[in-house]
Amino acid sequence: MQETAPYASKPGQSLGRLHGTGPSPTRSEFQRDRDRIIHSTAFRRLQNKTQVFLAHEGRHFRNRLTHTLEVSQIARSIARALRLDEDLAEAVALSHDLGHTPFGHAGERALHRAMEPHGGFDHNVQALRVVTMLENRYAEHDGLNLTWETLEGILKHNGPLVDRNGHPFGRYAEEGIPRGLDTIPVPADLRLDTFASLEAQVAAVADDIAYNAHDIDDALRAGLVSLGDFAGIEMAGPIVEEVEARFPAIDDKRKAHEVQRRMITRAVEDVISHSASAIAASGVASAEDVRRAGRTLVSFSPDLALSEKGLKAFLFARVYRHETVMVPVRESEAVVERLFAAYMSNADMPGRWGEAGRAASGPRRARIVADFIAGMTDPYALDEHQRLFDARPDFR
Known part of the structure; x- marks a missing residue:
């Protein structure tokens, strides 16, 4: 294995x-x-958690596990090219979605609404709870x-949570810092105001590359x-256009795969080239310099970032908000909301969750309920809905 760069993270210098x-x-x-x-x-539970399309819609659509594996492969490739620690990049990539709820972002939105009186719900913070406590x-x-x-x-692969003055930063500027971070046991201060x-950062951009490409693939498979x-x-x-011109006679399935793999390759090469230049220009000479750099150093080039924004807008309008997708999205949000209300109204939770819930009330019980629901797979959430309400939602 090649020697890592001076600004790479060094496992022998870990804070432990x-x-x-x-x-x-x-x-x-x-x-x-x-x-x-x-x-x-x-x-393991990620294999039965929704990415975009629910499992009933077909066996070949991505789930959280297949998405995570694709992210980890891309992250390793970028980390290797930039002479970073591939194992740390892979570890962050493999764990970045461990805090996600059943039913994808729909479940997260519903759980966040239910938890708003009790500090809200954030999947990055939840992932920390999973790996440190649950x-x-x-x-x-x-x-x-x-x-x-x-x-x-x-916690910080998407950037700091607060600025240098302690004010909520980025996506946290509107809703504030999620409550409960101070209760999570960690070996040292996670320094919410520094970049990771x-x-x-490689894991974060690999996430973007993976879901842009595979959401196109899944949308084509779904006929949207x-x-x-x-x-x-x-x-x-x-x-x-390139693929159509070079391979006019192949079937649409092969054309779609060719488009997907070329998109991934070009995005990866763009990130490597732009990031290598940005790192060199920044003058960072250690992992600590990276944290104090004041900006993200691993990213798309400005041109590709603008193009990616346009692609996301297209996918949002034509795929994520397509009625075929929105029907099960609305129903799955309702499932999560009903489960939360039932458990908060003292419906018993199985196993250790029931024991913990019976001993708690108010915000403490709400957090236990949120932990329980967030850990569910899609099928388990539906089983619990059947148990509590004698009804199983039809997502079709």
């Missing part, structure tokens, strides 16, 4: 774990994080006992759009 562990003779600290995440219950597999402690660098990446490592609809969409249209 909450609970001490002996050194491994075969794995770095970030490799151990990656392995712990892959073997977690929360990671996973309960180890004999000596709760959580996965990950390194500080992985925890930082989970380059490896975490055709390849011709991308004419004039800058990030995709020229690639569609």
